[in-house]
Amino acid sequence: MSLKTHQLLQKKKKNILELWMKNQLADEGLREDLISNDELRSQSEELVDALVSNLSSENFTDLNSDEWSPVIEILGGIAITRARQGFSPRETGNFVFSLKEALLEVLQEEIVDEPQHLFSESLKINRLMDNLSVVTFETFIKGREEVILRQTDEIAEISTPVIRVWDGILALPIIGTLDSARTQIVMENLLQEIVETGSSIAILDISGVPAVDSLVAQHLIKTVSATRLMGAECIISGIRPEIAQTVVHLGIDLSNIITKATLASALSHSFKLMKLEVRKSNTTAKF
């Protein structure tokens, strides 16, 4: 045994890269539509460079050592970009696994006479690359999660419109499940809009809320109380008969809250509160 494995790999850097590229290009799952071959090559080269130059005999199995942080950084960067570009987990996984193949192949060619040594070194490489693939997957999934979280934020933002139905009357139709995160947004938007428009009445329409349990009711009560503290009134409309039933069965007390069956009756109640009258005009239409 003339060279340590890490030295050997450093010497054979070019071969590793060529082998790896060959593996990747031969793979059926190659996504030329998402990444050009040149780009793939420069990505791979960067990673092999970082990997090989940071290898030393001590850090082989210890991924926490500082020398690995540039490798992990590069790998993480690649994984995140791939997640955003829409690579599948399998394609991203193969990226790392095919590097492992290349490393092992080179090792096999170099250590011919010492099967025992080859075996132990292969195991080490295996363990190292397995750790790196775990990192890759973690980052890949994190990248995907970020996309999902961003979309969730967007949905939350656009799904709570505050509408001015009359001068001094706001309406807020809620569609979908009302959880505590959503209540926060609904409440904040509503109260902010009350301040901005100087509206004294807000109608919360829950026709689009599939179910009302005690938690949802609590959220509604909270919103109404906060509106009142600011000096405005809050009416809850769109209460379907099933919801009335569950509310009573659950023993939820809504008696302090003005509730109406429809948005229309909530609006006419608001008119009454504001001492407004809506009448048919007296002038008879001429035919």
Add this chain to the structure above:
Amino acid sequence: MILSLSKDTVQVLKEQDVVFLKNRVKEVAVKIKMGLVNQTRLLTAASELVRNMMRYANGGVCQIEIVSSGRNNGVRLIFSDKGPGIPDIDAAMRDGFSTGKSLGLGLPGTKRLVNEFDIKSKVGEGTTVTIIKWANG
């Protein structure tokens, strides 16, 4: 896993220190881009806890930290005093319980305003209250 990104300690012994503490907490909250409503919750919680510390223990120390967990940043406040301690924490955490002349909303109310709330107390040694408020949560 919660990582601590920065740490700062403020002594609270007089009424002026309370104002200074609130300003420090506000600065930190603004720095991590906490929304206005969450800022208000955090500052109100801090106000409750620092008042308890002044009233029952003649002051103490508050450690202000910026913490992070995943993609979320937050503010952690640790209030520790060397006061008489709380004999019955469960009772103190109930709405409407008070030994002093107050509404007894301090501790349970504070808990509702923050994301994480932890209280440790030993009679005769002092009390430590730790709260975390996440920037969005």
Add this chain to the structure above:
Amino acid sequence: MDKIPILRLGNFLLVTIQVDLYDRLALNLEADLVQMVNKTNARGVLIDISAVTIVDSFMGRIIGNIASMSKILDAETVVVGMQPAVAITLIELGLPLKGVHTALDMERGMSLLKSMIDIDDEDIDQESTDDDIITQ
């Protein structure tokens, strides 16, 4: 000693709180305001808290106290201009300020006070006309 100015406007007292209250200031305000209600025979108190960014349980209690004390002295209290964040925090804290009237702004607070006092004033008017008759 720090004080928050209290303005008198006809039958009403106006207080605009421009700074975040600390404990001593709030206690002073409570004492001063009750004194003023008594001295001026005010029928209504308007407290503008639109510039206040934090109301904790202590401050909430002071506001509640002012309302109850004024009520005993036959004056109504209206709190105006509460910020959304403050309202949400107070509710979560468990402090819905029962017995305190609220309004969006000074103008609406004023008309709310007037409407509340008008109702009571009907009997007073009656009395005063009776008085007039007697003096005639």
